[in-house]
Amino acid sequence: MRKPIIAGNWKMHKTVAEGLAFMDAIKPEVSGTDVEVLVCAPFTLLPSLVEAAKGTNIKIGAQNMHYEDHGAFTGEVSADMLLDIGVTHVIIGHSERRQYFAETDETVNLKTRKALSKGLTPVVCCGESLEQREAGETKTVCKTQIVKAFENISLADASKVVVAYEPIWAIGTGKTSSSKDANDVIAYIREVLAALYSTEVSEEIRIQYGGSVKPANVEEIMNETDIDGALVGGASLEADSFVQLVNF
Numbered sequence: 001m002r003k004p005i006i007a008g009n010w011k012m013h014k015t016v017a018e019g020l021a022f023m024d025a026i027k028p029e030v031s032g033t034d035v036e037v038l039v040c041a042p043f044t045l046l047p048s049l050v051e052a053a054k055g056t057n058i059k060i061g062a063q064n065m066h067y068e069d070h071g072a073f074t075g076e077v078s079a080d081m082l083l084d085i086g087v088t089h090v091i092i093g094h095s096e097r098r099q100y101f102a103e104t105d106e107t108v109n110l111k112t113r114k115a116l117s118k119g120l121t122p123v124v125c126c127g128e129s130l131e132q133r134e135a136g137e138t139k140t141v142c143k144t145q146i147v148k149a150f151e152n153i154s155l156a157d158a159s160k161v162v163v164a165y166e167p168i169w170a171i172g173t174g175k176t177s178s179s180k181d182a183n184d185v186i187a188y189i190r191e192v193l194a195a196l197y198s199t200e201v202s203e204e205i206r207i208q209y210g211g212s213v214k215p216a217n218v219e220e221i222m223n224e225t226d227i228d229g230a231l232v233g234g235a236s237l238e239a240d241s242f243v244q245l246v247n248f
């Protein structure tokens with residue numbers, strides 16, 4: 001049985017004070033849940049959030065990392081640096097990183113392998129653009145991204161990866177994929193993983209949906225058979241809304 005995972009991706013939002021106020025507000029409201037609760041914040045907030053999450057069931061993640069251990073990479077942060085401050089998860093290959101920061105399927109793979117080798121849980125994103133969807137390429141695009149992301153990842157490590165299927169046209173637009181459509185693509189991603197590894201491993205890997213998830217639609221999405229969680233941007237920024245998502 002896969003444990004559901006509800007993750008907030010704050011993107012480039014919040015000061016430390018705002019992040020800590022959010023943590024104070026959600027802690028008592030999410031403490032009883034069976035769902036894995038994850039907050040992925042900008043680098044500047046991570047040490048404070050890790051401290052605030054101590055002794056709770058809330059995990060703290062980064063939104064990116066570099067695949068090298070150290071070196072002349074101005075502006076970048078390594079896996080060891082994240083581990084050093086107590087971060088446990090890292091989003092890799094978000095479409096905004098692919099679109100604005102030249103993230104490629106190859107760097108997604110390098111980062112995923114590095115995260116796993118260090119003991120960080122990678123949340124690996126895939127998803128098609130509107131143009132690709134209209135051209136009927138959704139499954140091909142997701143397959144290409146997933147096959148490359150998992151290249152040279154062992155069977156033992158594969159089940160530690162969390163996948164997030166995020167159709168780009170649904171991100172921050174208010175347009176959600178229908179839960180059936182999202183489930184259909186996610187079931188297909190599971191078939192791709194079964195072919196790469198085994199049915200057993202593919203049944204263990206958690207696959208989230210992301211794209212305009214909000215309290216009003218989270219239950220329907222989470223009721224789908226293959227959807228194991230949500231990666232949420234806008235609706236994760238307010239404590240009330242995030243609590244409703246976790247307690248779907």
Ligand SMILES: O=C[C@H](O)COP(=O)(O)O
Pocket residue numbers: 009094166170171172173174210211212213231232233234235
């Ligand atoms: O990482 C989160 C996704 O990009 C979804 O963002 P959104 O919930 O604002 O559509």
